[in-house]
Amino acid sequence: MDAAKMGSDLERVLITNDEMQQRLKEIAKQVDADFAGRSILMVGVLKGAVMVMADLSRHLQSDVEMDWMAVSSYGSGTKSSGVVRILKDLDSDVHERHVLLAEDIIDSGLTLAWLKENLEARGAASVTIVTALRKPDALKVPVEVGYVGFDIPNEFVVGYGLDYAGKYRNLDCVGTLAPHVYGGDDVDE
Numbered sequence: 001m002d003a004a005k006m007g008s009d010l011e012r013v014l015i016t017n018d019e020m021q022q023r024l025k026e027i028a029k030q031v032d033a034d035f036a037g038r039s040i041l042m043v044g045v046l047k048g049a050v051m052v053m054a055d056l057s058r059h060l061q062s063d064v065e066m067d068w069m070a071v072s073s074y075g076s077g078t079k080s081s082g083v084v085r086i087l088k089d090l091d092s093d094v095h096e097r098h099v100l101l102a103e104d105i106i107d108s109g110l111t112l113a114w115l116k117e118n119l120e121a122r123g124a125a126s127v128t129i130v131t132a133l134r135k136p137d138a139l140k141v142p143v144e145v146g147y148v149g150f151d152i153p154n155e156f157v158v159g160y161g162l163d164y165a166g167k168y169r170n171l172d173c174v175g176t177l178a179p180h181v182y183g184g185d186d187v188d189e
C-alpha cells in the first residue's frame with residue numbers, strides 16, 4: 001500500500017520507500033564487509049521485521065540463513081509494557097553462530113536489549129543488531145546497535161512492518177497517523 005491510498009489517515013510521511021531501500025543497500029554493503037568470510041544467521045523478530053529481513057537480505061552478498069522469533073511487549077496499544085514474552089522461539093541453535101538480529105524499530109529499547117542478552121546467553125559467537133528505525137529520545141535502556149537505518153522523532157509511526165492495532169504494516173513508507181485514527185482514546189497496553 002502506498003501513502004496516497006491511506007488518504008487522511010496518514011498525517012506525515014517520515015521516510016519514503018525509496019529512502020529506506022537506498023539506506024538498506026548501504027547497510028548491506030557494510031554488513032558484507034564486516035562479516036566477510038563468515039556465514040550469517042539472520043534472526044528476524046516477528047512480525048514487524050518481515051520487511052527489513054526481506055529487503056536487507058536480498059541486498060546482501062554474504063551467505064545468509066534466516067530464522068524467526070516472535071516476542072511481544074506491546075499488545076495492541078502504543079506503549080511498551082516492558083514485559084517481553086517469547087511467543088515463538090528459534091528453530092536453530094545459535095551456539096557459536098554470528099547472529100544478525102533484525103528489527104523494524106528500537107523504541108524504548110526494552111525488546112532488543114532483552115533479546116540480545118537472551119541470544120548471547122545461548123552461546124552465540126556474536127550478536128549484532130540491525131534496525132530500520134530508532135527513536136533516540138524514547139530509549140529507556142542502552143542498546144548497542146550495529147546498524148541503524150534512520151533515527152526518527154519520538155512519535156508513534158506505522159508502515160514498513162510497523163502496525164497500529166494490526167493494521168498498516170503493508171504501507172510501503174514510514175509515517176505518522178492522523179489523530180482521528182486513534183479515535184481519541186489513549187490506548188495504552
Ligand SMILES: O=P(O)(O)OC[C@H]1O[C@H](OP(=O)(O)OP(=O)(O)O)[C@H](O)[C@@H]1O
Binds near residue numbers: 049105106162
Ligand atoms: O524498543 P521497544 O520499545 O521494545 O519496541 C520495539 C518493539 O516493538 C515492536 O514490536 P511489537 O511488540 O509491537 O510486535 P510486532 O512486531 O508483532 O508488531 C517492534 O517490532 C519491536 O519488536
Ligand code: HPA
Binds near residue numbers: 074155158162163
Ligand atoms: O512507533 C511505533 N509504531 C508501531 N509499533 C511500535 N513498536 C514500538 N514502537 C512502535
